[in-house]
Amino acid sequence: xxxVVNVLLGWDSEANGKAGAEATGEVWTSEHRDxxxxxxAADGITDTQGMLTLFAGGTTGTRATVTDWAAxxxxxxxxxxxxxxxxxxxxxxxxxxxxxxxxxxxxxxWSTDSCYDADSFFFxxxxxxxxxxxxxxxxxxxxxxxxxxxxxxxxDTAARCKExxxxxxxxxxxxxxxxTLVKRCELEALMFEGVAQHYQQDAWSSGHMWQxxxxxxxxxxxxxxxxxxxxxxxxxxxxxxxxxxSRPLCAPAPEVLFSTGDSSMLVAGMGDMHLGxxxxxxxxxxxxxxxxxxxxxxxxxxxxxxxxxxxxGGRTHxxxxxxxxxxxxxxxxxxxxxxxxxxxxxxLRYFARYKIDWSGIDLASxxxxxxxxxxxxxxxxxxxxxxxxxxxxxSPANPDTGTNLADGKLLHDDGSSSELTMLxxxxxxxxxxRIRSLATYDPSVAAVMGRQDVLxxxxxxxxxxxxxxxxxxxxxxxxxxxxxxxxxxxxxxRDPHLPGDTRTAHCQxxxxxxxxxxxxxxxxxxPGEVDAVCDAFTDTFSARRLYLPPGLAPGALTSAKKVxxxxxxxxxxxxxxxxxxxxxxxxxxxxxLTDYFNxxxxxxxxxxxRSSYYYSIG
Numbered sequence: 001x002x003x004v005v006n007v008l009l010g011w012d013s014e015a016n017g018k019a020g021a022e023a024t025g026e027v028w029t030s031e032h033r034d035x036x037x038x039x040x041a042a043d044g045i046t047d048t049q050g051m052l053t054l055f056a057g058g059t060t061g062t063r064a065t066v067t068d069w070a071a072x073x074x075x076x077x078x079x080x081x082x083x084x085x086x087x088x089x090x091x092x093x094x095x096x097x098x099x100x101x102x103x104x105x106x107x108x109x110w111s112t113d114s115c116y117d118a119d120s121f122f123f124x125x126x127x128x129x130x131x132x133x134x135x136x137x138x139x140x141x142x143x144x145x146x147x148x149x150x151x152x153x154x155x156d157t158a159a160r161c162k163e164x165x166x167x168x169x170x171x172x173x174x175x176x177x178x179x180t181l182v183k184r185c186e187l188e189a190l191m192f193e194g195v196a197q198h199y200q201q202d203a204w205s206s207g208h209m210w211q212x213x214x215x216x217x218x219x220x221x222x223x224x225x226x227x228x229x230x231x232x233x234x235x236x237x238x239x240x241x242x243x244x245x246s247r248p249l250c251a252p253a254p255e256v257l258f259s260t261g262d263s264s265m266l267v268a269g270m271g272d273m274h275l276g277x278x279x280x281x282x283x284x285x286x287x288x289x290x291x292x293x294x295x296x297x298x299x300x301x302x303x304x305x306x307x308x309x310x311x312x313g314g315r316t317h318x319x320x321x322x323x324x325x326x327x328x329x330x331x332x333x334x335x336x337x338x339x340x341x342x343x344x345x346x347x348l349r350y351f352a353r354y355k356i357d358w359s360g361i362d363l364a365s366x367x368x369x370x371x372x373x374x375x376x377x378x379x380x381x382x383x384x385x386x387x388x389x390x391x392x393x394x395s396p397a398n399p400d401t402g403t404n405l406a407d408g409k410l411l412h413d414d415g416s417s418s419e420l421t422m423l424x425x426x427x428x429x430x431x432x433x434r435i436r437s438l439a440t441y442d443p444s445v446a447a448v449m450g451r452q453d454v455l456x457x458x459x460x461x462x463x464x465x466x467x468x469x470x471x472x473x474x475x476x477x478x479x480x481x482x483x484x485x486x487x488x489x490x491x492x493x494r495d496p497h498l499p500g501d502t503r504t505a506h507c508q509x510x511x512x513x514x515x516x517x518x519x520x521x522x523x524x525x526x527p528g529e530v531d532a533v534c535d536a537f538t539d540t541f542s543a544r545r546l547y548l549p550p551g552l553a554p555g556a557l558t559s560a561k562k563v564x565x566x567x568x569x570x571x572x573x574x575x576x577x578x579x580x581x582x583x584x585x586x587x588x589x590x591x592x593l594t595d596y597f598n599x600x601x602x603x604x605x606x607x608x609x610r611s612s613y614y615y616s617i618g
Contacts, residue, residue, distance in 0.1 A: 019091065019128075020116035021102045024063050027079045028087035031275040035289070036086035036197045039297045040190075045310040047083040054078055054099065054468055055509055063101030065468035067460070069485055069513075070492075075505040082187065085194025086201065089138065089146075091116075093130060093440040095191050096461035099468035106440045106457050107218050114228065129218065133231030135238070136428040137216035137435060139208045143199040144323035145435035146216070150196035151296055151317070154189050156445040158303035161185035164475060165305035167537065173530030177515045177559045181533065182307045184471040190308075192442065193300045200296055200322060204289040206269030207250035209258050209327045210406035211427035212238035217434040220425075225365040226374060230423050233378045237422060241335050245273035248335045249327055252281060255334035259403050260288065261324025266401060269327065291315075292322035326407065329392060330400030336386050374423075381422050388420060449476050474516045478534035483544035486514050490567045507567050514563035519545045 018026055027049055037047035056062045057071040066072050085095070092098040093106050093115075105115035107129060116128050137146040164185055168178040202208045214234050215221065221231045243250040250271035257266040268282045279286040295317035302312035388410050392398035397411035404411050408427025410418045419426060439457040446452035448462045466473050477485075489510035493503055521529030532545050548562050556562040 020112055021063065023091045023116075024078065024098055024101045027081050028084045028091065030087050030090075031272070032086040032090075032198055032201055033081075033083045034275065035201050035293060036194055036297075037081075037083035039197070039293050040083055040310070042294065043297060043301045043310045043313060045082065045190075045301075045308055047081050049079060049081045051077040052080050053508075055505055056101075062103060064103045065099045065101075065464055067463040067467050069467075069489060069509055072492075072505050072509055073502050075501075075508055082190045083194065085191045086197045088191075088195050089198045090131065094442040094461060095188075095195065096442055096464040096468070097440070099464045106461075108457075129228075129231065132235030132239075133214070133221060133228070134216045134218060134440075135235055136212050136214040136431070138199065138202045139210065139212040139238075139428055140203055140323055140326065141211065142216060142428045142432050142435055143203045143208065144320075145432050147196045147199040147203070147296070147323075149436055149438075149441055150192050150199070151300070153442060153444065154193035154196055154300045155303055157185065157189040157192055158300050160445055160449075160475075161189060161307075162303065162305045164536075165307065167475075168533070171531035171533075171536055173520065175518075175520075175530055175533070175559060177518075178533060179307055181471055181474050182305060184469065185473075186304050186308045188465075188469050188472045189300060189304060193297060195442075196296060197293060200292055201289065203323050203325065204285065204292070205250065205271035206248075206256055206258060206285075206327055206331070207242040207271035209249075209269070209325050210241070210332065211408045211429050212241070213408075213422040213425040213427060214238075215425070215428065215431035215434055217431065217438060220431055220434065226370050229366060229371065229374055233374065234423050234425050237378065237382055241332065243271070243335055249331060250274065252277070253334055256327065256331045257401075258285075258325050258327045258331065259401075260321070261326065261403075262321050266328065269331070288322075288325075292318060295322075326403035328400060329389075329398055329402045329405045332405045333389055333393065333400075336389050377423060385420055385422060388418075448473070450479075470512065474533050475537050477513060478516055478537045482513060482517050482534065483546075486510055486517060486546065486567075489513065493567045507564055510567035511560045511564035514546050514567065515559045517544070517546045518559055518563055519547050521547055521549065 033047075040047055054063070054065045054076050055069070055072045055074075056064055056076045057066045057068075057073045058064065060074070062074075063076055063078060088095065088098060092102055097106055102112065102116055105112050107115055110129065114128060116130055136142050161182055165182045168182065171178070212234075214231065221227050241249065245251060248256045249269075250273065252268065252270040252274060256269045258269045259266055267284045267288075269285055270278060270282055274281075278289070294313060295315045298312045298315040299317055301310045302314070304310065389405055392405060392410060393400065395411070395413055397413050398404060402411075404417075405420070407429065408420045410420055412418070421427075442465065443454055443458045443462045444452060447454045447458060448465050450462075454462060466476055470477060489506050492498060492506035493510050495503060495506075498506070516533045519529055519532045519535075534545070546563065546566070548566065556565055
């Protein structure tokens with residue numbers, strides 16, 4: 001008999017059969033997305049598909065954002081929808097990892113195939129850390145901490161969005177870019193909440209209402225090369241208990257019941273691939289899921305300034321009661337095919353004889369003898385576990401209505417207990433504390449803003465968020481040498497030695513960053529001025545601003561288009577060397593403007609009256 005690893009994805013997730021880098025080019029469709037989309041709609045936000053512009057380096061075909069503007073080679077468009085991020089933990093380690101296009105493994109020393117199972121993701125077996133070895137965070141109780149990490153990140157991001165909106169409200173004049181930047185910030189908050197929603201939703205799939213073995217932290221697994229195979233085996237055996245569309249625990253059956261943990265009531269349960277049946281077949285489970293999902297989302301929507309149009313329903317998250325549910329001992333017996341004595345004998349014989357398919361798994365450094373030894377250990381541990389679950393029904397201490405087996409404990413009649421382990425790994429509650437410090441998760445808002453020192457993968461992820469979602473971080477970029485970044489991007493935009501696509505990408509970098517620094521007017525303290533986005537932040541690194549006199553670019557309808565025209569023209573190279581600061585009395589504004597118009601006149605002759613390039617930086 002051949003063991004093929006069962007899919008461990010809570011509810012249903014789909015990326016057209018793709019994984020790894022290929023999956024980041026898809027808008028994921030699934031039960032996870034459906035649940036989150038319905039919740040967003042209830043709060044007035046439509047799950048509309050859009051395109052996210054990223055600036056990438058490397059070779060053609062890359063989807064990874066740069067972490068240095070000078071490294072930009074091309075602009076790439078990535079499809080997304082707000083609700084799809086409820087699927088993200090099944091495809092990427094973090095939002096930053098998704099922005100990186102899944103093109104590198106955030107686990108030090110491991111290949112992308114080992115990370116994401118790119119060669120055999122759906123239906124043919126799971127051979128990656130993400131969806132097998134480190135999947136324990138999708139199961140209770142670890143899902144509780146995973147939800148908490150990302151829900152907190154969403155709330156902290158929402159608070160930043162409100163601060164941005166308040167700061168922009170104090171600026172003079174109107175500017176189309178300000179609302180856009182706040183919307184980008186709100187989108188990022190909804191991305192993080194989508195990830196939180198994934199773990200909250202998993203907690204209400206019956207296949208996840210038990211402590212699968214293992215840790216979400218690779219450090220708890222790795223010591224020898226064989227440990228990668230060990231993690232995959234533990235994941236595969238957990239997948240057997242998890243069930244499938246047609247087999248418990250996920251498939252509905254009379255024995256699949258769970259306790260909410262808050263009362264003695266038992267509820268009929270179901271899981272992955274059965275969302276469409278949930279409201280009709282298990283209305284109590286559907287109601288509890290909805291209460292937790294909406295409470296979590298409403299807290300985030302209430303914290304946002306509302307530029308995306310959402311309105312909170314006023315609900316709050318119930319807290320611990322959203323994670324106390326566990327399947328019963330009887331349900332676990334049904335999942336293991338040991339619900340009665342006759343089935344128990346067949347099941348134990350099956351577990352004792354199955355063979356493990358190692359094909360497609362990169363175990364070059366593991367000998368055949370080591371694989372055989374691990375396979376024997378796995379068979380023995382699975383028989384022990386199934387035997388314990390089966391025999392427990394004869395003990396009054398382990399009634400069918402109890403939930404101790406779901407927490408990995410076999411109770412004895414004398415009041416003592418034994419922990420049920422698998423290949424040396426304990427039930428996941430033993431490792432729950434690791435979740436809050438996982439290096440593979442997205443870093444805190446303070447880390448992304450540069451206010452908290454982080455190292456290694458967290459530092460890398462902070463950069464990817466700042467660059468990939470740069471429009472959500474004007475407060476960060478305004479505190480850097482923004483004028484210098486704009487000037488350097490403009491020079492690359494006009495560099496004839498660069499390929500055309502690369503020049504175009506740098507023109508758009510220049511335009512994007514330039515909208516933060518753009519003032520409409522002729523210079524400091526001149527009539528008709530519209531404040532720059534960066535004027536909202538008092539601790540900016542440089543007071544230099546990009547001055548675009550009104551009326552000189554009638555064909556440019558947006559701030560970005562106006563700035564991009566300046567980036568392409570390069571008519572103010574000399575002026576860009578002058579710091580123009582409204583508070584600096586030593587700067588002669590008239591002299592600056594005289595230089596400006598002299599240069600414009602020269603350009604006007606050279607460009608045959610192409611007035612769309614009449615700009616200045618100060």
